[in-house]
Every structure is written in C-alpha cells, then in structure tokens.
Amino acid sequence: MSTSKTYNPGQSEDKWYHFWEExxxxxxxxxxxxxxxxxxxxxxxxxxxxxxxxxxNTIQDILIRRKRMEGFNACWVPGTDHASIATEAKVVxxxxxxxxxxxxxxxxxxxxxxxxxxxxxxxIILKQLRKLGCSCDWDRTRFTMDEDYYQAVIKVFCDxxxxxxxxxxxxxxxxxxxxxxxxxxxxxxxxxxxxxxxxVRYRIEGSENEWVTIATTRPETILGDTAISVHxxxxxxxxxxxxxxxxxxxxxxxxxxADNYVEMEFGTGxxxxxxxxxxxxxxxxxxxxxxxxxVLNPNGTMSKAARMYVGEDRFIVREKITxxxxxxxxxxxxxxxxxxxxxxxxxxxxxxxxxSLQWWVRMEDLSKPAYKAVMDDTVKLFPKKxxxxxxxxxxxxxxxxxSRQLWWGQQIPAFYLHSEKELEEENRQYxxxxxxxxxxxxxxxxxxxxxxxxxxxxxxxxxxxWFSSWLWPFQVFKGITDPDNKELGYYFPxxxxxxxxxxxxxxxxxxxxxxxEYKNERPFNNVYLTGLIRDELGRKMSxxxxxxxxxxxxxxxxxxxxxxxxxxMSSPAGNDLKFDTPxxxxxNGLHSKLCEQGRNFCNKIWNAYRLVSGWETSDSAPTETExxxxxxxxxxxxxxxxxLEDHFKKFRISxxxxxxxxxxxxxxxxxxxEIMKPPYGERLSGSxxxxxxxxxxxxxxxxxxxVPFISEEVWQNxxxxxxxETIMLTELGQVDPDTLDRQxxxxxxxxxxxxxxxxxxxxxxxxxNNESIQLYVNTxxxxxxxxxxxVLNKFLNIEKIVFAEEGxxxxxxxxxxxxxxxxxxxxMDLKAEREKINKEINRLESMLTGIEKTLGNERFMSNxxxxxxxxxxxxxxxxxxxxxxxxxxxxxxx
RNA sequence: GGGUCGUUAGCUCAGUUGGUUCAGAGCGCUGCCUUGACAGGGCAGAGGUCACUGGUUCGAAUCCAGUACGACCCACCA
Numbered sequence: 019m020s021t022s023k024t025y026n027p028g029q030s031e032d033k034w035y036h037f038w039e040e041x042x043x044x045x046x047x048x049x050x051x052x053x054x055x056x057x058x059x060x061x062x063x064x065x066x067x068x069x070x071x072x073x074x075n076t077i078q079d080i081l082i083r084r085k086r087m088e089g090f091n092a093c094w095v096p097g098t099d100h101a102s103i104a105t106e107a108k109v110v111x112x113x114x115x116x117x118x119x120x121x122x123x124x125x126x127x128x129x130x131x132x133x134x135x136x137x138x139x140x141x142i143i144l145k146q147l148r149k150l151g152c153s154c155d156w157d158r159t160r161f162t163m164d165e166d167y168y169q170a171v172i173k174v175f176c177d178x179x180x181x182x183x184x185x186x187x188x189x190x191x192x193x194x195x196x197x198x199x200x201x202x203x204x205x206x207x208x209x210x211x212x213x214x215x216x217x218v219r220y221r222i223e224g225s226e227n228e229w230v231t232i233a234t235t236r237p238e239t240i241l242g243d244t245a246i247s248v249h250x251x252x253x254x255x256x257x258x259x260x261x262x263x264x265x266x267x268x269x270x271x272x273x274x275x276a277d278n279y280v281e282m283e284f285g286t287g288x289x290x291x292x293x294x295x296x297x298x299x300x301x302x303x304x305x306x307x308x309x310x311x312x313v314l315n316p317n318g319t320m321s322k323a324a325r326m327y328v329g330e331d332r333f334i335v336r337e338k339i340t341x342x343x344x345x346x347x348x349x350x351x352x353x354x355x356x357x358x359x360x361x362x363x364x365x366x367x368x369x370x371x372x373x374s375l376q377w378w379v380r381m382e383d384l385s386k387p388a389y390k391a392v393m394d395d396t397v398k399l400f401p402k403k404x405x406x407x408x409x410x411x412x413x414x415x416x417x418x419x420x421s422r423q424l425w426w427g428q429q430i431p432a433f434y435l436h437s438e439k440e441l442e443e444e445n446r447q448y449x450x451x452x453x454x455x456x457x458x459x460x461x462x463x464x465x466x467x468x469x470x471x472x473x474x475x476x477x478x479x480x481x482x483x484w485f486s487s488w489l490w491p492f493q494v495f496k497g498i499t500d501p502d503n504k505e506l507g508y509y510f511p512x513x514x515x516x517x518x519x520x521x522x523x524x525x526x527x528x529x530x531x532x533x534x535e536y537k538n539e540r541p542f543n544n545v546y547l548t549g550l551i552r553d554e555l556g557r558k559m560s561x562x563x564x565x566x567x568x569x570x571x572x573x574x575x576x577x578x579x580x581x582x583x584x585x586x587m588s589s590p591a592g593n594d595l596k597f598d599t600p601x602x603x604x605x606n607g608l609h610s611k612l613c614e615q616g617r618n619f620c621n622k623i624w625n626a627y628r629l630v631s632g633w634e635t636s637d638s639a640p641t642e643t644e645x646x647x648x649x650x651x652x653x654x655x656x657x658x659x660x661x662l663e664d665h666f667k668k669f670r671i672s673x674x675x676x677x678x679x680x681x682x683x684x685x686x687x688x689x690x691x692e693i694m695k696p697p698y699g700e701r702l703s704g705s706x707x708x709x710x711x712x713x714x715x716x717x718x719x720x721x722x723x724x725v726p727f728i729s730e731e732v733w734q735n736x737x738x739x740x741x742x743e744t745i746m747l748t749e750l751g752q753v754d755p756d757t758l759d760r761q762x763x764x765x766x767x768x769x770x771x772x773x774x775x776x777x778x779x780x781x782x783x784x785x786x787n788n789e790s791i792q793l794y795v796n797t798x799x800x801x802x803x804x805x806x807x808x809v810l811n812k813f814l815n816i817e818k819i820v821f822a823e824e825g826x827x828x829x830x831x832x833x834x835x836x837x838x839x840x841x842x843x844x845x846m847d848l849k850a851e852r853e854k855i856n857k858e859i860n861r862l863e864s865m866l867t868g869i870e871k872t873l874g875n876e877r878f879m880s881n882x883x884x885x886x887x888x889x890x891x892x893x894x895x896x897x898x899x900x901x902x903x904x905x906x907x908x909x910x911x912x
Numbered sequence: 913g914g915g916u917c918g919u920u921a922g923c924u925c926a927g928u929u930g931g932u933u934c935a936g937a938g939c940g941c942u943g944c945c946u947u948g949a950c951a952g953g954g955c956a957g958a959g960g961u962c963a964c965u966g967g968u969u970c971g972a973a974u975c976c977a978g979u980a981c982g983a984c985c986c987a988c989c990a
Binding site: 021023024025208215233234235236279280281283284285289290291292296297298299301357358371399402403406407410411414479519522523550552556558587590594595596598608611612614615617618619620621622624625626627628629630631632668670672673676679680687688691694695698699774777778780781782784786787866868869871872875876877878879880881882883885886887889891893896897 | 914915916917918923924925926928931932933937938939940943944945948949950952953954955956957969970971982983984985986987988989990
C-alpha cells in the first residue's frame with residue numbers, strides 16, 4: 019500500500035482538481051433543483067492572487083460546496099474585471115519600458131496592445147484560483163469587457179441618460195496628475211501628511227505698509243489667487259473688506275471679500291481664495307463671481323496662466339516660491355501642520371482638485387430603493403455593523419463622476435459635431451446614443467440636418483470600471499442584453515455575495531442600486547463582508563508594504579487544504595485576521611503556524627484512514643462495545659451536523675470549521691478509534707468495519723467544503739468507487755433533532771470524564787500505563803460502569819472494577835460528578851492525599867456558601883427564571899453530595 | 913471633527929438570550945509517554961482582577977455611562 023506516514027497534498031490536489039473539471043462537477047445548468055448562486059467579485063484582469071483573495075474565495079468555495087452537497091443546484095460564476103485605470107497604467111508602463119509612448123499611439127493601436135496584454139496576463143488569477151480548489155463553473159467565465167457586457171454598459175448609460183440620471187457638467191473633480199484622469203470621490207484615499215502652514219503677507223493696494231496675512235499649505239497656488247476672504251463678523255478685518263490686496267511676486271490686485279465659510283480661529287483668519295484649485299474656494303468664487311485662474315497643467319506642472327515657474331512640477335515650485343517669497347519679505351511665519359492629503363487609489367499620486375467637464379450620475383433618487391432594501395434587511399449584511407456604515411454613505415450620497423480620461427474601458431456613447439470643434443468644450447452640442455447611426459437620428463431630430471457618420475466624433479473618455487461591475491450579478495446572465503432569458507430567471511437574484519469591506523461603496527452598494535433600477539429586485543440576499551488580513555504587526559497587507567506572503571508559495575509548502583484551514587482558523591466573521599507569516603521572508607523563510615495546524619489536521623485525517631484501512635476483518639458480529647461506540651459516534655456526528663447548520667446560517671465559518679476539526683480529531687480519533695482498535699493480533703467484525711467506514715465517509719463529507727482535496731482522496735480510498743463518482747456530488751443527509759439519543763451522549767460524556775480523571779490520577783501518582791489498577795466504585799449509576807466496563811478498560815488498563823462503599827487502605831480517591839472511585843495503591847503519601855482532598859472540600863464549600871447565599875436571597879428567588887433556580891438547586895445538592903463523599907473519603911484515610 | 917468596532921492566558925482569538933460546572937479554544941510553555949495510524953503524535957499540567965472607573969441588577973466578561981489605548985470608515989477647515 020502506498021500509504022506514507024504523512025499525507026502528501028501535492029500529489030492528490032492536481033489529480034482531483036483535474037478529475038472534477040473533466041467530469042464537469044463544477045458545471046451548473048438550470049434544472050428542477052433549487053438554485054444556489056454566487057458570483058465571484060471579479061478580480062482585476064491583470065491581478066495576482068493575494069491573501070485577501072485567498073480568504074474571500076475560500077469562503078465562497080466552502081459555501082458553494084456545502085450547498086452543492088445539500089442538494090442545491092450550485093453555480094459559482096467566475097470572471098475578471100477590466101479594471102480600467104489599473105490595467106491601463108500597467109500597459110502604459112509596459113509600453114514605456116519598450117520605449118513606446120502612449121501619446122505616439124492611436125487609440126486602436128493602444129487597445130490592441132492592451133488586449134494582447136490582457137490575453138497574456140489576464141486570467142492568471144483564475145488559474146491560481148484552481149490551485150486553491152475553487153469549484154467555479156469555468157464555462158461561465160465572464161469579463162467585464164466581453165462583447166455583450168460592453169453593450170450592456172452602453173445600453174445602461176444611454177438609458178440613464180434618457181431618464182435624466184446622467185448629465186455632463188463642469189465641476190470640481192479629483193484629478194490624478196499621474197493617471198491623467200478624473201476620479202470619483204471613492205477612489206481618493208486620504209492620508210495624514212506632515213506639512214507646513216505658511217503665513218504669507220499680501221500688501222494692501224494703495225498703501226505703503228498695510229498688509230494682510232493669510233495662512234496656506236500650498237504657496238504655489240498663490241499665483242492663482244483671485245481674492246482674499248475674511249469672515250463677515252471678524253472685527254479684526256472689517257476695514258479691509260472692499261479693498262484690494264496685491265498677489266505677492268505678481269503684484270496683481272485681488273479683492274478682499276467677506277464670506278461665512280472662513281473660520282476666524284484657523285490660521286490668521288484670512289483665507290486666500292484660489293477657485294481653480296480648491297473645492298471650497300471654487301464655491302466661494304461662484305458666490306462672489308470671482309475669476310478662476312488655473313495655474314496647473316493636467317500633469318501637475320505649472321501652466322502658462324501661472325506666469326512664473328511654468329512647466330515645473332508643483333512640489334518643486336512649492337519650495338522655490340517659498341524661497342522667493344521669503345526673499346521678497348512676504349513670509350511671516352512657517353509652522354508645522356498635519357493635514358489630510360488625498361491620494362489616487364490606483365496610482366498613489368497626490369490628487370489635485372481641478373475644474374473640468376465630466377459625466378456624472380445623479381445618485382440621490384436612483385439610490386433610494388437600495389437604501390431601503392438594506393435598512394429593512396431585504397438585503398442582509400454580515401456582520402451587521404456594516405449596516406451603519408452603509409446607511410451613513412447612502413444618506414450622504416453624492417453624484418458619481420463616471421468619466422475617465424483613459425482608453426481602456428467602455429467608451430462613452432456621446433457624439434459631437436466636428437463642425438463645433440472650435441467651440442469651448444462646454445458649449446458643444448452632444449448626442450447620446452449607442453451607435454453613431456442612432457446619434458445621427460438624434461442630430462436630425464434636434465437640428466433638422468442630415469449628416470453622415472463622418473460628421474460626428476465620439477467622446478474620447480471611457481467609463482469608470484465600477485460603472486460596468488455594478489451590473490455584474492445580472493449581466494453575467496445577460497440580464498441587460500437579454501433581459502427575459504431563462505438562466506437569469508433561474509439563477510437571479512443570487513444568494514450570497516462574499517467580498518471585502520473595502521469595496522462596500524465602490525461595488526456592493528452600487529450593485530444594489532443598479533439591480534433595483536434594472537431588475538426591480540435585490541441582486542442578492544446576503545452580503546458577507548470578510549475581515550482584512552493583517553501582518554504580524556497588525557498592518558494591512560498591501561503590495562506597497564511588501565508584507566503579504568505569496569499564497570501560491572504557501573500552497574506549495576503546505577497544500578491548498580492546509581492553507582484554507584490556516585487562513586480560516588482565526589478569521590471570525592467580519593473581524594480582521596492577523597496572519598502569521600514572518601515579515602522578513604528572506605531571513606526567516608516562509609512558514610506559518612496557522613497553515614501548519616491545517617497541515618497537521620490533514621495529516622491526522624490521513625493517519626486515521628491508514629489505521630482504518632489496515633484493519634483485518636472477520637465474520638463475527640459486532641461486540642457490545644463496538645455497537646455502543648458506533649451508536650455514540652453516530653450521535654455525535656448528528657449533533658455536530660445540527661450545530662453546523664446553525665453556524666452556516668449565521669455565516670460563522672470559522673466556528674463551523676472548528677467544530678468539524680474537533681469532531682474529527684477529538685471525538686473520532688482520540689475517543690472512537692481508540693475504542694475501536696482491535697486488541698493485539700485480533701480481527702475486527704466485518705460489520706463493524708463497514709459501519710466505521712460509513713462514519714468516516716460522513717466525516718469526509720462534512721469536512722469536504724473546508725478541505726476538498728484530502729476529503730476526496732480519503733473518500734475515494736475508503737471504498738471501491740465507480741469511475742466518475744466523487745464526494746463533492748454526494749448528498750449531505752439532514753438530521754432530525756428528535757432522533758438524537760441525548761441520554762447516550764450524556765452517558766458517554768460521563769465515561770470520558772471518568773477516563774480523564776483517572777488518567778490524571780495515574781499521571782499524578784506516576785503509575786505507568788502497563789501497571790494495571792483496581793477501581794473500587796461507589797456510585798449511584800453502577801449500570802453505567804458495568805455497561806462501559808470494556809470502554810474504560812481500553813483506556814485505563816483496569817484489573818478489576820468492584821462496587822463498594824469504600825476502597826482498601828490505602829487508596830487514592832477520584833471524584834467524577836457524584837461517583838467516588840477508590841484506587842488502591844501499595845504506597846501512598848497519605849498526607850499529600852489528605853491535603854488534596856481538603857483543598858477540594860474547601861473549594862466546594864466556598865462554592866456552596868455562595869450558592870446558599872444566592873438561594874437565600876428572596877429577590878433572586880422571586881426574580882430569577884425558574885430554570886435558573888432549578889439548576890442552582892441541583893448544583894447545591896450535587897455540591898453537598900460531593901462534600902459528603904469527600905469527607906467520608908478523608909475519614910477512611912485515617 | 914463625526915461615526916463604527918475592539919481591549920479576555922505569553923501569542924492569535926471564541927464566549928450567540930446577564931445566572932459559580934463559562935472564565936474557554938488553538939498555538940506556545942512544562943512534565944510524562946518511542947515496537948502496531950500519526951513526534952506533523954498521545955496523555956496530563958501550569959497560565960487570566962475578562963483595559964480602567966463608576967452605575968444598573970439578587971447576580972455583570974456579558975447591560976449602561978465615562979476614561980485610556982488601538983483599528984477602521986466618513987468629513988471641504990485653508
């Protein structure tokens with residue numbers, strides 16, 4: 019037999035994954051069974067598996083495998099997201115490395131490169147997910163830029179435009195000077211930065227030596243100032259309102275105005291107003307009709323309008339202008355200052371607020387049904403705390419900037435007239451339609467002119483990636499492009515969504531919004547938000563910190579099952595998880611105690627299999643002990659199955675794993691198999707062996723969602739199987755709670771307690787395992803000791819059991835509930851034994867005092883629930899009894 | 913600045929409706945155990961004023977308030 023002492027995951031994992039795939043085990047098509055559907059949160063097309071994906075997809079795989087075994091038609095739709103800005107940035111970088119500039123390429127040429135890149139590197143992550151064991155229906159793999167998906171996005175854009183939800187507007191946007199595109203508010207990450215607050219004085223026009231001092235963190239924007247503002251009630255500056263100040267270095271006069279926005283307490287109480295580079299300044303500018311001077315180019319260098327430092331980067335200019343201002347006597351003071359600086363989520367560039375013409379989605383009305391659905395638990399969030407977060411975001415929802423100045427993505431279906439190209443951008447007419455032909459129709463309707471396609475040009479921008487992924491749960495079933503199809507009707511709404519809390523707004527909320535708008539229905543019933551994975555210092559795992567281990571290396575090292583167990587072992591629902599791979603991999607080598615625990619678990623299963631498979635059998639009938647133990651383990655399995663149902667219902671996945679782990683390790687291996695081991699040189703009843711195999715099979719079924727590979731390996735080996743048979747398509751039977759033999763479970767628990775207590779006694783007294791002992795038992799349940807005599811003997815090497823009031827002298831005493839067990843010893847330290855018993859009596863007596871005090875309290879008796887009082891009374895009686903027995907034992911010691 | 917969550921054994925975390933058989937698990941640690949499943953193992957053991965301070969209650973790790981520390985989310989104070 020090729021059963022090595024340790025389980026070898028590498029061999030079986032690839033084998034079984036191919037087996038499953040070839041046999042179409044992951045495939046789902048609509049049938050008469052109830053569906054259970056999950057759609058993968060589509061990873062970036064050029065992404066690679068990281069620890070977050072591991073957690074996420076392990077959980078999804080556990081859910082889908084379990085449902086599949088519960089008799090559902092389980093469908094897990096995989097796919098990838100085109101990730102417009104992230105992918106475009108990568109392609110641009112790749113081209114640059116080859117000496118090709120994006121600006122030298124036509125749009126089509128660039129897209130050809132991008133698609134090629136996507137074909138080469140895209141979908142790597144999907145292959146990696148196979149290593150993890152993910153049971154996705156790969157035939158359904160989707161991509162957010164698939165032809166039909168593209169059409170769906172365009173269709174939705176046009177539809178929302180026609181409904182008035184989409185508009186084009188000149189507004190302040192978050193500008194990414196590196197990606198050269200606008201971003202939505204959600205794509206801006208604020209980070210605390212240590213900076214300086216510069217106090218700069220401006221001379222009042224027409225005065226010799228009258229100054230006004232403002233405070234700014236961004237002196238380079240002084241060149242774009244068009245006013246200075248003070249608070250209207252600020253008595254310090256009343257005399258200045260209406261006068262003009264001169265912009266330092268440029269000597270350009272700007273008005274001093276009064277606006278409520280200004281905080282009198284901050285800085286000097288005077289604010290320089292730069293409408294082109296700050297959202298608040300822009301609003302002030304609007305109120306006061308100020309001029310807007312845009313001193314920055316899109317790439318973050320100074321523009322011609324700045325008149326100085328033209329073409330130099332804004333951060334270099336910040337240094338330079340500070341020096342020039344100082345030289346000219348304008349710097350009054352420079353203090354340290356901590357403020358929040360926005361960064362691009364994708365490029366990490368510092369965001370510039372910038373006035374520009376973009377496309378927007380009006381969110382307020384559109385989002386109302388989605389708000390309601392979560393608030394009334396039509397869509398449930400796990401853990402619940404995220405409901406608050408969601409509520410807050412929804413109640414303060416702002417319009418969504420959806421245009422991106424990129425090429426990779428769905429191009430905005432808006433058309434302009436070539437003839438108007440000379441006009442200012444915001445003055446050009448535009449026509450929104452899915453195709454140029456339909457746009458021409460609109461042109462005709464609007465202008466009466468008959469034009470041809472060459473007279474039009476399309477908006478060059480593409481749509482935000484999330485504007486396509488918000489359609490994911492239904493467009494993967496063609497819910498937009500073929501709204502009445504059968505598959506959609508069968509699979510949608512999907513059941514559960516598993517994702518990270520970091521994309522609650524980006525994605526989850528918007529999917530709910532889109533679903534109500536287009537399907538008039540929730541997209542999913544439950545959203546399970548996993549925790550974030552942190553390193554051993556508690557920091558978020560991220561690429562920039564380089565603190566994330568490579569999951570594939572971990573799988574190579576420990577096996578996929580082990581990594582699945584490891585990552586789940588300490589990740590309770592929605593709480594963050596500290597992972598334990600060392601930070602300095604080079605120095606310390608890759609290892610993880612958590613994964614080791616997973617590996618050890620697999621090894622335990624493997625060795626249990628080795629034991630069971632090695633048993634020789636006979637035709638004899640099962641012994642009484644065997645029957646008893648079989649009844650018990652079957653009862654335990656049933657009990658745990660009920661527990662598991664509850665855990666799964668509440669998405670308590672780690673708890674589900676833990677009870678499974680303990681069922682196999684403790685109940686099955688440590689107790690049951692130890693009882694079942696045939697005595698030296700003997701054979702096991704064939705009937706018993708078959709029943710043990712049944713139990714083992716059922717355990718493998720229960721474990722299968724967590725550890726799919728080893729459970730399949732062992733299951734396949736336990737019995738002869740048909741060629742296509744697989745554990746993953748077996749059905750997990752249901753348990754009727756009423757059939758549980760609770761008395762048996764309780765009896766067995768008593769026996770295990772007795773075994774443990776006597777083992778401890780042996781340990782304490784240094785009695786070797788090969789020395790047999792005698793038990794003199796004083797117990798109200800003699801029948802139990804009789805019935806379980808052989809079980810006790812399996813563990814304890816008992817010479818005989820005698821029922822008696824007390825044991826011979828000298829004997830040690832072991833208490834198990836209200837049973838007293840005397841164990842004779844040839845020599846015993848009587849003093850130590852007396853001390854031990856006394857200590858126990860003292861403990862029990864103080865406990866009894868407490869109980870009596872409680873019971874003597876009238877208010878307890880009148881307020882506490884009857885069950886609690888009853889329990890208390892029973893504890894009192896038991897404690898009394900134990901004290902009595904121990905006192906007797908003490909007396910018998912002399 | 914607003915909000916959410918957390919603080920339990922050396923470490924990572926459970927503790928779901930308040931009830932002295934709930935103070936737990938795993939890892940780590942200590943002692944003992946090597947011919948027949950597994951040292952990646954077995955058996956046993958030590959370790960905690962449940963962050964702090966008050967309050968509610970007959971009774972608090974659990975409920976309430978405050979404090980401290982930490983994490984995360986949101987927010988336009990230059």
